[in-house]
Amino acid sequence: MSRWQPDARGRLQQAALELYADHGFEQTTVSEIAARAGLTERTFFRHFADKREVLFDGSDLLQELFVEAVQDAPAGVTPIDAVAAALYAAAAMFQRRDHSRRRRSVIDANPGLRERELTKLAALAAAVADALRRRGVSEPAASLTAEAGIAVFKVAFERWVTDDDGRDFAHFVEESLAHLRTVTTEP
Amino acid sequence: MSRWQPDARGRLQQAALELYADHGFEQTTVSEIAARAGLTERTFFRHFADKREVLFDGSDLLQELFVEAVQDAPAGVTPIDAVAAALYAAAAMFQRRDHSRRRRSVIDANPGLRERELTKLAALAAAVADALRRRGVSEPAASLTAEAGIAVFKVAFERWVTDDDGRDFAHFVEESLAHLRTVTTEP
Missing domain, CATH: 1.10.357.10 (Tetracycline Repressor, domain 2)
Known part of the structure; x- marks a missing residue:
């Protein structure tokens, strides 16, 4: 996962929005968002302070x-x-x-x-x-x-x-x- | 305190606002508000769901x-x-x-x-x-x-x-x- 990912930010947003819509905002974890985007939690937190x-x-x-x-x-x-x-x-x-x-x-x-x-x-x-x-x-x-x-x-x-x-x-x-x-x- | 209190509601509001202004909203308790208004917590909760x-x-x-x-x-x-x-x-x-x-x-x-x-x-x-x-x-x-x-x-x-x-x-x-x-x- 150390390879540079094109538009990691966009993929994280897309993954998060799908998960929030399907399972609810409260129920979704950062770990799930990262996994769905094919990225690490660490990458998530490089782009966003939190899931909100x-x-x-x-x-x-x-x-x-x-x-x-x-x-x-x-x-x-x-x-x-x-x-x-x-x-x-x-x-x-x-x-x-x-x-x-x-x-x-x-x-x-x-x-x-x-x-x-x-x-x-x-x-x-x-x-x-x-x-x-x-x-x-x-x-x-x-x-x-x-x-x-x-x-x-x-x-x-x-x-x-x-x-x-x-x-x-x-x-x-x-x-x-x-x-x-x-x-x-x-x- | 069982005696009917004229404008208990107004007195509670006045007391609450003074306490929030002086000590901060978070720091103020319902017990303090009731005490300042010369009323009981029970009376407070007859008028308001919570301090907010x-x-x-x-x-x-x-x-x-x-x-x-x-x-x-x-x-x-x-x-x-x-x-x-x-x-x-x-x-x-x-x-x-x-x-x-x-x-x-x-x-x-x-x-x-x-x-x-x-x-x-x-x-x-x-x-x-x-x-x-x-x-x-x-x-x-x-x-x-x-x-x-x-x-x-x-x-x-x-x-x-x-x-x-x-x-x-x-x-x-x-x-x-x-x-x-x-x-x-x-x-």
Whole structure:
């Protein structure tokens, strides 16, 4: 097992998700995950702090992506359009609907994981608000725009992950952004 | 101690909050809370399932209040205005800023309590979306309006609880609602 393994990380994630879905998150051990991926426990712990982090390592990436997109939006762009740019940038991370659907089922089945997911989303909202303030957006506009953006993200994700017509994540971002404008302003 | 105690519940809450703030949530025991309130542990457990629930029993009341206000909004009212009515109705629950401030500090200091608070807010958003759907609002408008309403609630609460000018909760609801309209639509 000392040979270098291509994409050990991806194989561990895939193996973990299958085991969590089939036998439950609590019941699955790191040893089982490693065995299914054809790797050692030691390799597992080189990539992940624990079995929970296998499910959440994408959250940090998502946050970086959001913050960078908000930062990099052109100077003249409104706050909500900077957040919209971040949402479209995030669409690149949501390509594998089966994977996302399975991850969501695993999380939904476990209160501790659901709480963890909510904590990550709250941290995402705070990071986006922070990025907006660095663009010169004042309060409460920065926090409201960030929270509204996360609302769009949550709703778009939920609709994409349960969609059976193969429409991509960006489609649902566009749909939810349009609805957000309508619901907040209709007379 | 068999004598009926007026507002035993309120005294237990007050005692608990003081102890959590002074000594930390983890360090405080139910026995200490009861002693400080001049009551027995048995009385404590007649009112609360555990020491965590002392902090969250208002969340259920808040949810009932929100759902009722959305239900009772006149038929012609737009979804966001039905949610606005719920936010103003909730203002009645936020009168004691010192109490809310102390509760927030206790929760912020403890990751488990923060997760619990986020779970309650997510349940609130789901209940409001449900109430909107029962009014005939379709998806994704119902979920987006509910999430946007909770965003307004979070931002308004944060601003009210840190405000030093004595302005009431309703003032910050109005301010945040106005900003929500602006940030989602400005050109």
